[in-house]
Amino acid sequence: xxxxxxxxTNADGEGGCAAYAAELPGCAVFASTDDEAAAAxxxxxxxxxxxxxxxxxVAPTFVGDNWxxxxxxxxxxxxxxxxxxxxxxxxxxxxxxxxxxxxxWLELAREELADALDAMDxxxxxxxxxxxxxxxxxxxxxxxxxxxxxxxAIDRLYAAREVLTDAxxxxxxxxxxxxxxxxxxxxxxxxLADRLRGVAG
Numbered sequence: 001x002x003x004x005x006x007x008x009t010n011a012d013g014e015g016g017c018a019a020y021a022a023e024l025p026g027c028a029v030f031a032s033t034d035d036e037a038a039a040a041x042x043x044x045x046x047x048x049x050x051x052x053x054x055x056x057x058v059a060p061t062f063v064g065d066n067w068x069x070x071x072x073x074x075x076x077x078x079x080x081x082x083x084x085x086x087x088x089x090x091x092x093x094x095x096x097x098x099x100x101x102x103x104x105w106l107e108l109a110r111e112e113l114a115d116a117l118d119a120m121d122x123x124x125x126x127x128x129x130x131x132x133x134x135x136x137x138x139x140x141x142x143x144x145x146x147x148x149x150x151x152x153a154i155d156r157l158y159a160a161r162e163v164l165t166d167a168x169x170x171x172x173x174x175x176x177x178x179x180x181x182x183x184x185x186x187x188x189x190x191x192l193a194d195r196l197r198g199v200a201g
Contacts, residue, residue: 003062004070005041007034008085011075018187021045022070022089023060025102025179026109026186034072041067048190055108057101081133090180099173102182103165109189110161116193117154124153127192134188135160138181142167161185 004022011018011030019037021027027048031037042065052059073085094102117128136147139160144167150156164185168178 002066002068003045003064004089005038005067006085006087006089007038007069007072009034009072009074010082011084013075013077013082019069020087020183020187021048021067022087023062024048025183026105026190028183028187028191030191034069038067038069051112052105052108057104057108081137082130084134084180084184086177086180090177090183092179093174094179094182096173099178102179102186103168105186106165106168106182106189109186109193110158113189113193114158116196120196125192125196127188127195128153128157131185131188131192132157132160135164135185138177138185139164139167141177142171142175142181144170 006020006022008018008020010016015032017031017034017037019029019031019034019041021041021044024045027045029037029040029044031040045062045067049059049061071087071089073087075082075084077083117124132147132153135157139145139147142164144163147156147160147163150159164181168175168181171178
């Protein structure tokens with residue numbers, strides 16, 4: 001069976017690409033080129049599904065590895081920040097059950113990142129600030145509260161995710177863009193966690 005991939009160009013603001021599995025919000029491959037990202041998708045889906053099942057979540061089983069690009073969009077600079085790409089599927093509201101499931105995946109992804117940050121040596125990567133900023137922008141879009149100021153980047157990261165989670169829960173599955181929020185927030189947490197651990201996409 002064919003399975004859809006969305007391609008985001010300039011996903012990191014430096015010309016890199018990301019491929020997203022349409023049927024698994026948060027399942028993504030980040031690579032230097034679109035071809036590399038798309039080619040790595042079957043293995044990433046396998047790993048993502050295993051990661052969910054190991055944590056007691058239900059993950060769909062995919063038949064075949066025919067993953068193909070159905071849509072492409074670019075992340076763009078917007079008022080000093082990177083505005084990540086949106087795709088047609090992002091406009092589709094998740095069901096109540098999917099919404100609850102994706103909230104759980106979001107929490108698992110942040111736990112994964114927290115474990116990787118706890119184990120890291122060296123300075124806090126710039127991506128921590130970028131993710132916190134993005135969480136705060138998403139929260140504001142959903143009508144959430146502002147994030148309390150903090151000098152500590154990791155504390156701000158956790159505060160921003162708490163505000164975002166509260167905003168998502170209050171907004172519910174029919175709010176504009178919630179599927180996009182889940183897709184990007186889960187993917188970015190897992191990508192940074194893998195990078196900190198030296199795990200290839």
